[in-house]
Amino acid sequence: MTSPGMRYLRRCGMLAALLLSALPGLLRAEHLKVYTWPDYIAPEIVSEFERLHDTTVEFSYFDSDEARDQELAITNGRGHDVLLVNRLQVSKYVRRGWLHPLSADDVPNRRHIDKRWSDTLGDASHYAVANLWGTVGIGYRQDHVPAGFRSWNELLQPDKRLRNRLSLPAYTRELIAMSMKADGLSANTSDEAMIIEAGRKLRELKPFVRYYGYPMLDESSDLVTGKVWAGAFYNGDVLRLQAFDENIRFVIPEEGGIIWAGYLAVAQSSDRTSQAFAFIDFLNEPRIAARQAEYANLATPNTAARAYLPQEHLEHPTIYPDQEVMERSEFLESLPPRSQKQINIIGTQLIY
């Protein structure tokens, strides 16, 4: 039998290992380190940048905005040069001191971005540059769910055939927003009782959810293989998966979608800021921005890039929804602290 002391030491060791697993990113500094979604920037664009600037780019990926926040909370914003931050978190990153200011000189191509995208950030606008935006809607398999989906409610109160067939993002705030919209409420409803109720419904949905996370974007994706029949997805991801199976459909529910916008920023801790600026500037070149939008099947805020985009892309209703749909859709806004705390608790019951 091991003595209590031995057991104590062993448990300490276990915890240490847990903490150390986050450290390797800090130890390598020879590349430009970019922290972003997987499959977000076309590899050719990256190669072109590497050639032009005689450098190498190293990617780290997150599969939800929440996961990225968690990692940066642990590292205190360290470990990366370029960060892709969702609109909602930019100002919080700035307050934490994690972001480096971006002047017009540092990133000249910022001028191509529609001004509304920086205005919406308020005080934080000179810390990040809008990159792409998209919509969270419902992706599904036409062959397995022939009736399709018209509303969030249909997805969140599914037919029992869909047990263990749904995929949802690992982002509690987004899940709550969907539930709110399904009930005809605003995605930004902050009433705690309503949040608790939404949490209850989401817990009931758990048996239907195969997993909470970000889908694979190649032919091994569960939506392609048929393990998953439906779920809440980013429009660009579903468009990419359609190439593998024509039964895959995307719909923005009648209650409206949730609009997501990604901003590029440079980490305060970066010691390669000039290369980071150059990388962001390169991605904002109209021609490159157009290629990135086409690659990711997302809409670009870069007005100059539109000239390089094919008509087909520009008129695609999934990428650029109609005005009417846009009016029903919502950006996520920060909620009062206690409401957010409630959402976090729900998160521990759903995703962790």
Add this chain to the structure above:
Amino acid sequence: MRLHAKLLFAIVPVFIVSLLSVGWIVYVQLRQQSEDAMHRQMDTVLQQTQQQAESFIETLQANALLFANSNIIKRYVMVDNEIDRYDLMQPALLKMFASYQEAYPHYREIRLLTPEGYEDTRLATDGLPNRSDEEGGTPFFTALESGRSPSHMEVHNNADDGKTTVMIGRPLWLKDRNVPPQIAENRLRGYLVVTASLDIISELLQKQKIGEEGYVMVLDQRGTVLFHQQPQLSGSTLYNLMFSLEKLPPDTPVSGVSIRDTSNTVQWHSLQNDLILVAVVPESEFAAASQTLARSVASITLLAIMLASLTFFLLIRTTVLRPISRLREAAISFGNGEAGVEIDITRGDEIGDLARALCGMNRKLGLSMNELQHSHARIEQLAYRDTLTDLPNRRLFIRMVEQAMTLENHNDGKLAVLFLDLDDFKRVNDTLGHEAGDLLLQEVSVRLQHCIRESDELALPLESKNKIANQVARIGGDEFIILITSLGHPDHAAIVARKIIDELARPVNIDDRSFVVGTSIGIAMFPADAGDVDGLIKCADTAMYEAKRAQKNTFRYYVSPMQANIENRLQLEDDLRSAVKHCEFELYFQPQFDTRSGVMAGAEVLLRWNHPLRGMVPPDLFIPVAEETGMIARLGEWVLMQACRQWREWQDMGIAPRRIAVNVSQRQFALGNLMAAVDNALLSNDMEADYLELELTESCMMEAPSEVVETLQILRSRGVRIAMDDFGTGYSSLGALTSLPIDTLKIDRSFVSGIEEDSQNSMVVSAILMLARSLNLEIVAEGVEVQAELDYLAKRDCDIVQGYLLGKPLSAASMTELLVTIENSTLRMTG
């Protein structure tokens, strides 16, 4: 009092007292040991429990420290902006708490409280309700807030689910980062609180057993039960026990402590955090253990006493008592004059001396004893034995029967007394003299003894000691009497009787001459026929005479005269009288055939009595009655007349058989009207005399007085044929046969039956056939029933045959039909 009893009474109490004392000492020792063992067990369990509990709490304290010192929590508490806290930082903190909980599932809640007591972050086991976010007012928080130590711990008993938890809280003191550390103020940023389920300790306590019913519980300072083996007792408060414990030293077992109205042995130990660990063993457990112990020690002691006594007893028996008893037996034997008893005179002890003295005495007693013995036997012999055969005499026999009666009464069995009389003994005595007669009697007595020994198999299966053996006694010249005991069934006596008859039928050789002695036997049953010996012998004697009268060489059971002679007989007479009056008789005809031509040679007339109530009455039952009462005369006349009338009918039809044979009884002759009857019958029916044949039995004819023979001769001279019936059963001498007026011999059916297999019968029949041929008599064989018999007879030139094989007795009508059929076939053949 006998010697062995005296010895046992002297020694056994010593055994008992000493073994009981040993048993008591062992019991006291063992009880002390078991109590010590129980106390050691209490001590061990307390120590183990204490170690486990302390190790658990140490781990909890260490983990709380570790959690509180993690970077993320330090960073988190420094974030003042609530939106950033919750929207940006908290998920990471929760994730870390979740990973802690994954590693320590019994940490039911991990929480971060603000300095004001607001529950900022909480990770709880699924489904654990959160009462309130505001912890500021709780006693735990108050204690945590005011405590100086780096951590505060409290054990709680949750009234909702009866679960006991321990809460440990650590204040988080951190310096501001935006001022140089040297001058930065260390400020309280919050508290980390871990709530751990104490199920592990609970389970541990559940498993801890002291003896059968002993247990361990944990109390807090106020006496509230935090853990108990019966979960429903957790949460209750034992004030009295606390009051007692305050006066008791720790770590020492003390008995007689009352808990919830039971008396217990208790030992306590103080744990950290003012907890008290109490080991409890109910006094009843000690009592039960001592009882069991007492029982086993008592039974072992008892067994030892018994074994010792038994061994001692056996020892006395083999070394003292048995030799003495052997000497005693020897002394008795010597007294009886039996010299052959051996005794051991080699022993060197007192018993050896005694044996040697006894031997000397025996030698001196000497031969005189022997002589006395012999004369006694002689007297007995004379008094109770028959001198000639050495069989018991009447006196001894009666004594034996009386004994047997008592036994059989007891065993519910039966006895038979057989009375024997030798039929022709007188003749032997007269012709050969008394010596030969004595030899014959001796031979007979040997054979009788042999017979009754063999009859044992007929006895009831009784144990031999409860049984008197079968006995033969001679009670007079040629009279023997036999006792058969334990009979299963009265019929079994008949088996013995038959055996005796057969045995005595074998010839006896005396002086080179061979004799056959017949016997008649009477049988009386006890208790059916008589209840005393004399009565039984008298009944057997009566039955013997009955047997002698009926036929020699046979036996009879005793039948009381009332039953046999009076009732039955009178009734039969009445019935017969009425039958003659009402003509209840009918004639039947049994055809006889010529063996050479196969033609019907004639028919024997048979008389049938159709009794209105009893049905067909056999002739051998009613003919003797008819003879005795004289009714035979009328009946015989009727038969003759009826037979001749029937012949006339057939004659008129042209189908009459060549001969009609009518049976005639000797009494008919005696009554003197036979001649008239025959004449009357022949004349009335215009019948030629030579168509009629009269049949008389052999015995009847042999005993017939000369007048009867004359009558027969007259009849024969007129043409009537005379036949001798049942030939071979009587004792016809050859001379008599030649002088009698007979035409036909009828061989008795008993010789015909099985003739082809039975050499004895076939020899008799061959002799009869030869005799008949030399005397020029016709032979009729009766009772031919199978083809083999017929073939045998035909081959040896037997003239006429009669029997079931050839034709049953037929009514007159059926006989007419048969005759018509034969006549028709004959006509066809000739025509």
